[in-house]
Amino acid sequence: MSRAEFDARIEEITAAIAGSPLDPALRAALEASFGPESAAFASLLEACRSGEAEGWICPQEHGGIRYGRVVQASERTHGFSVDVVWMRDVRGPYHRHPKGEIDLVMPLEPEARFDGHGAGWWVYGPESAHYPTSSGGAAYVLYLLPEGAIDFKAKPPAQG
Numbered sequence: 001m002s003r004a005e006f007d008a009r010i011e012e013i014t015a016a017i018a019g020s021p022l023d024p025a026l027r028a029a030l031e032a033s034f035g036p037e038s039a040a041f042a043s044l045l046e047a048c049r050s051g052e053a054e055g056w057i058c059p060q061e062h063g064g065i066r067y068g069r070v071v072q073a074s075e076r077t078h079g080f081s082v083d084v085v086w087m088r089d090v091r092g093p094y095h096r097h098p099k100g101e102i103d104l105v106m107p108l109e110p111e112a113r114f115d116g117h118g119a120g121w122w123v124y125g126p127e128s129a130h131y132p133t134s135s136g137g138a139a140y141v142l143y144l145l146p147e148g149a150i151d152f153k154a155k156p157p158a159q160g
Contacts (some may be wrong), residue, residue, distance in 0.1 A: 001047040003056060009043055010071060010082055013142065018078035022125050024102035024144070030102070030121040041119075045105055045106045048084055048140040052065025057084050058140075064090045073148040081148035085141050087114065087134035096129040096154035137146035 001009075013034055019025045031138040034040040048120035051057030051070075064087075070081035080102075085092070101124040113136045115122065124130070132141070 001043050001050060003051070005043070007071065007076075009040060009047070010080075011076055014042065014078040015079045017102070022102065022123050026102070026121070027121050027123040028086040030104075030123075034104075035121065036119040039078065041104075041106070044104065044142060045140065048086075048106060048142065051084075052086065053133055058086045063092070064083075064088070069148075073145070079147055080144040082129065083143050083145065085132070085143075085149075085153040086138065087132070087141065088112075088138040089136070090134055093152055094131050094154060094156040096127065096151040097124050097145070098126065098149040100124055100126045100128065101150070102144040104142040106140040106142065107137065108139055111136035111141040114141050122129055125139055131156070 017026060017032060018028065020029070027078055048057050052066070057068065057070060059068045060066065065122045066086040067083065069081060071077055073079050073081040101112065103122045105117050105122065107119050112118070112134065114134050115130065115132065
């Protein structure tokens with residue numbers, strides 16, 4: 001898949017979800033239209049593999065995580081930015097999602113999980129926060145952020 005085809009696929013997905021609340025119903029809609037058995041899922045996984053080899057996916061690395069913003073939030077993406085990370089059995093930095101986060105988990109190994117979830121979509125609502133965690137092997141995680149909003153300065157809850 002070329003970069004232009006990747007962008008077109010993202011525009012298709014973001015057009016389908018534009019204006020939707022970030023909730024379980026959105027996750028169900030994404031799974032139904034763009035889930036692991038779909039051509040969209042297969043094409044995005046292939047784009048991540050080829051894009052990483054070409055250097056436009058996951059061009060940066062820190063703490064065992066490869067990552068990068070692939071698409072800035074814009075009108076053509078209905079206000080969503082697109083980032084992709086590659087993770088294998090690692091916990092990433094704590095962060096907050098001021099407007100929510102929509103994740104597409106694409107395992108590269110059969111048992112790979114992201115925040116405990118296998119292949120498919122996961123939706124975090126506005127003001128959610130977490131340590132992104134991968135287990136069971138390597139995976140790509142493509143995430144859509146409304147207005148590109150993410151807060152890495154958020155403080156994790158106190159351990160008690």
